[in-house]
Amino acid sequence: MNAPSLTVGYVPGVTPAKWARNWSQRHPQIPLQLRTVAAADAAAAVRDGAVDAAVLRLPADTTGLAVIPLYEETTVAVVPADHVLTAADEITVADLDGEPRLLPRDDVVDWADAPGAPVDHRPETTGDAVELVATGVGMLIVPQSLARLYHRKDVTYRPIADAPPCPVALAVPEGPQPALVEDFIGIVRGRRPASSRGQTPPPPKRTAREKTLAKQAARAAAGKVARKPGRSRGR
Structure with a gap:
């Protein structure tokens, strides 16, 4: 087994x-x-x-x-480290208008009207696309965690303030x-x-007073049973 x-x-x-x-x-x-x-x-x-x-x-x-x-992850634009867009800590869709955009075949961003002009060549993977960003071919739109995963010294990224999250x-x-x-x-x-779902919670702990009252009640009940008249054993 x-x-x-x-x-x-x-x-x-x-x-x-x-x-x-x-x-x-x-x-x-x-x-x-x-x-x-x-x-x-x-x-x-x-x-x-x-x-x-x-x-x-x-x-x-x-x-x-x-x-x-x-x-939900923040959607970011990956650009060369010396790109003009790096002057701001955050950018908008309008800032990316007309920018060449790389669209890898493993793209995971669901954004039908994403900004930028798609580049004819489609890299196979996001990692390949980041390498092309470094050479100045275009920018890349990805979830922030992927930008961090494929980070390199010659590229950086900026959050897109008005982009849908991932x-x-x-x-x-x-x-x-x-x-x-x-x-x-x-x-x-x-x-x-x-x-955890389905687990029965433990009963609450009783206070000292509650324990004392319970013992008194048990003794009283036992006394009543002892005094209850029974059948005589004989005459």
């Missing part, structure tokens, strides 16, 4: 280390295996059973999955969840161990 374990997939940029630490504190005997999955494959990995759950970005094809929203969610198979999956859901939602 295999020892119990939990496998959680996560897309690039997401940092599940905090959840893994909390898991190890609550379940030191049950390993939590973290597996990086491509954004396009994360939902399918849950459906196929390759992972028990996955932290992914929306939108995604989540057919057959239960989706638990976690948080939502992140936890996906699990639809239906009742195994206990370990429920525990992980509780961790990512910030529930304390004592508040």
Whole structure:
């Protein structure tokens, strides 16, 4: 019989280390295996059973999955380190109007009318696109965590104040969840161990006075039983 374990997939940029630490504190005997999955494959990995759950970005094809929203990431523009836009701490959509924009094939930003003029060449990955940003080919729009993941000295990024955020969610198979999956859901939602779903809370502790009153009541009840007349044993 295999020892119990939990496998959680996560897309690039997401940092599940905090959840893994909390898991190890609550379940030191049950390993939590973290597996990086491509954004396009994360939902399918849950459906196929390759992972028990996955932290992914929306939108995604989540057919057959239960989706638990976690948080929203800031959308940023990645530009060369010496770009004129770096003069401000925050930019707007209008600032990017007409800027050449790189659109990698693994793009995860759901923004149909995103600013910028798309460059004809589409790099295969976001990492490839960041390299092209460094050469001045164009700018790149990504969630902030991906800008941090692919950071390099010759590029930087600026938050886009009026851009839509990039939502992140936890996906699990639809239906009742195994206990370990429920525990992980509780961790990512910030529930304390004592508040896990389905757990019966312990009864409140009685005060010293309540204990004394309970003992007195028990003695009184015992005395009534002792004084109750019974059948005579004989004449």
